[in-house]
Amino acid sequence: METKTGEPLIHLGVLEEALNLARANSLWPITFGLACCAIEMMAAGAARFDLDRFGAGVFRPSPRQCDLMIVAGTISKKMAPAVVRLYEQMPAPKWVMAMGNCAISGGPFYYPTQYAIVPGADLIIPVDVYVPGCPPRPEGLIEGILLLEEKITKRGRLRKFRDAKG
Amino acid sequence: MLKDNLTNALASLNLEKVAEGDYAKTGYHLEVAAQPAQMPDVAQAMLAAGCFLESFTAVDLRETFDLVYHFASFDELCRTAVHVPLGKKKGMPTISHIYPGADWYEREVFDLFGIHFFNHPNLKRLLLPEDADFHPLLKDFGASQGND
Amino acid sequence: MIELLGIEEKTYTLNLGPQHPSTHGVLRVVLEMNGEFITKAEPVIGYGHRGHEHMAENRNYTQFLPNMGRVDYLHALAYNQCYCMAVEKLLDIKVPERAEVIRVMTNELNRITSHLLWFGAYLMDLGAFTPFLYCFDDREQILDLLDRITGSRLTYCYYRFGGVPTDIDDDFVAGCRAFVSRLRSRWADYDNLVTKNVIFINRTRGVGIITREQCVKYGITGPNLRGSGIPYDIRKSEPYSAYPWFDFEIPIGSNGDIFDRYVVRLAEMEQSLRIIEQACNKLPDGPIMAEKVPKRIKPPVGEVYQAVETARGEFGMYIVSQGDVKPYRIKLRTPSFANMSFFPEMAVDNLVADLVANLGSIDVVIPEIDR
Numbered sequence: 001m002e003t004k005t006g007e008p009l010i011h012l013g014v015l016e017e018a019l020n021l022a023r024a025n026s027l028w029p030i031t032f033g034l035a036c037c038a039i040e041m042m043a044a045g046a047a048r049f050d051l052d053r054f055g056a057g058v059f060r061p062s063p064r065q066c067d068l069m070i071v072a073g074t075i076s077k078k079m080a081p082a083v084v085r086l087y088e089q090m091p092a093p094k095w096v097m098a099m100g101n102c103a104i105s106g107g108p109f110y111y112p113t114q115y116a117i118v119p120g121a122d123l124i125i126p127v128d129v130y131v132p133g134c135p136p137r138p139e140g141l142i143e144g145i146l147l148l149e150e151k152i153t154k155r156g157r158l159r160k161f162r163d164a165k166g
Numbered sequence: 167m168l169k170d171n172l173t174n175a176l177a178s179l180n181l182e183k184v185a186e187g188d189y190a191k192t193g194y195h196l197e198v199a200a201q202p203a204q205m206p207d208v209a210q211a212m213l214a215a216g217c218f219l220e221s222f223t224a225v226d227l228r229e230t231f232d233l234v235y236h237f238a239s240f241d242e243l244c245r246t247a248v249h250v251p252l253g254k255k256k257g258m259p260t261i262s263h264i265y266p267g268a269d270w271y272e273r274e275v276f277d278l279f280g281i282h283f284f285n286h287p288n289l290k291r292l293l294l295p296e297d298a299d300f301h302p303l304l305k306d307f308g309a310s311q312g313n314d
Numbered sequence: 315m316i317e318l319l320g321i322e323e324k325t326y327t328l329n330l331g332p333q334h335p336s337t338h339g340v341l342r343v344v345l346e347m348n349g350e351f352i353t354k355a356e357p358v359i360g361y362g363h364r365g366h367e368h369m370a371e372n373r374n375y376t377q378f379l380p381n382m383g384r385v386d387y388l389h390a391l392a393y394n395q396c397y398c399m400a401v402e403k404l405l406d407i408k409v410p411e412r413a414e415v416i417r418v419m420t421n422e423l424n425r426i427t428s429h430l431l432w433f434g435a436y437l438m439d440l441g442a443f444t445p446f447l448y449c450f451d452d453r454e455q456i457l458d459l460l461d462r463i464t465g466s467r468l469t470y471c472y473y474r475f476g477g478v479p480t481d482i483d484d485d486f487v488a489g490c491r492a493f494v495s496r497l498r499s500r501w502a503d504y505d506n507l508v509t510k511n512v513i514f515i516n517r518t519r520g521v522g523i524i525t526r527e528q529c530v531k532y533g534i535t536g537p538n539l540r541g542s543g544i545p546y547d548i549r550k551s552e553p554y555s556a557y558p559w560f561d562f563e564i565p566i567g568s569n570g571d572i573f574d575r576y577v578v579r580l581a582e583m584e585q586s587l588r589i590i591e592q593a594c595n596k597l598p599d600g601p602i603m604a605e606k607v608p609k610r611i612k613p614p615v616g617e618v619y620q621a622v623e624t625a626r627g628e629f630g631m632y633i634v635s636q637g638d639v640k641p642y643r644i645k646l647r648t649p650s651f652a653n654m655s656f657f658p659e660m661a662v663d664n665l666v667a668d669l670v671a672n673l674g675s676i677d678v679v680i681p682e683i684d685r
Contacts, residue, residue, distance in 0.1 A: 035364075042450075046434075193403070267652055303367060
């Protein structure tokens, strides 16, 4: 029997949109700090910045309960297999945020004879949002979360604001 | 006080050099030079005087290694630096049975310089992955190694 | 009982980390367990190894300066200061008085942020979430102050060879004063919330005892050492920078258990407040940068060992210069490395439930162990 691909019989577009709206507004990040940026990630979740306002403050220790991985810090070559494994353990749909210069490109630690680090999280796992800074301020992380929401729903909070602005 | 005690204790070990250091310039009160085989005895004398192992590291001088032990005391300001010259491809007796804290320091030096420590209980890589095949702090470590 | 049932006694292996919420980063501990008791614990470190020491040999002295804020990001300024002091010693530069006092002030503020973070994170390890929010609230106040003069919130690189680059103003001093009285008014809250909490006391009293002998053998420093009753603090025993000008005490514990270490850290914050208060009152006028700082840092041949007291213990820096613009060798003696090497002995024969309590109480920063 031949299997047909292409047009699905049932369109779940509207449902999918509703689900995405729910997903975007309750992102569950994994408690996963690699280095300095982890402290700013903690600060973003704590009293002043309160990531919970955007529904993303439920940090879970187990990858199986999470849908967002914030790669906060330098990925060393020894750690890289563990990062990949954690990513694979997360259930889909899942998103990855590279927080800080180290996770983006190796940042200040990359130079020609560097032997210890992986220069960029996107070399080992797919990355959706990049948040630059060394470390990024909590405001930066929140902006990254909002951008990710926009990516998931295709109409995030920021877009409305930007459209109104001109 | 402690400095005099240490000088007396080390004098009997027949070391190459036991001299007063220039504290303002180097931060040492006592500078000692010893041969590799004498190191366990030096460590024993240090422990008997109540000093703790502050730091241990190696310096690659291209032809030889220079191993540097720093000892200090909780009771009195007296820092001792012990320099041990070591030829390339030579081993070093461990002091981890005297100072258990030296265990990790020696493993680190083994990891980064490839210096072997005799009688070490658990000599394997500490910081780098266990399958790494290079020693990054050697001066002839090049860009081609370690980056695949 | 086991023998009666004829069951063979077996140990099993339990892996903790490298991703575990209570390892404060990327530490892995391989445990051998006999029931609930740990028979062997072997930390596997290096998951945060970034090659700082190799980097030092490939950069010149000035380029390596920002690295120091990233070795131990919780008390970045102490590391900064140690490196600056070591290079100043090599170059024979005298730092002006005002710069020294500014260094001490900012350093102590940074020490408080580090202890506050430990306080929050440690209690989170023990299962209490609210103290975390309290201490971050206070911590943000300091970050605002330091942000204004250093330009960053966490990985500071504020000191330069010969002084500090930007001067502090009256607003900063007023802010420090306001913060000192604010944090003092919070101690009662902290005590009521945690120190007098019976669950906390029962989990920490008599657990994870460190003896004097172990401190000597493993080179344990910092609040872990002082909790065991040894008044060793580099700020007093080997006075550097402007610390001899201030009046402060070294709090010590008596039993060497977790509770004592907790009390020592809390008392240390109060002593830091005292130093900041005194510094606000007698801030000298004058330049903030030494006059004769060469543009090209090229120290003469020689070596130097410089130690400072960080929030976690003694940080030492060993620099070998061969008269080049790049350091020939830099060794970072980090306090957590020595403290952590003691951990296997501390964990053995204890319950696995106390493992996290023990691990958190020695206050490790993983990238500082791994460098």
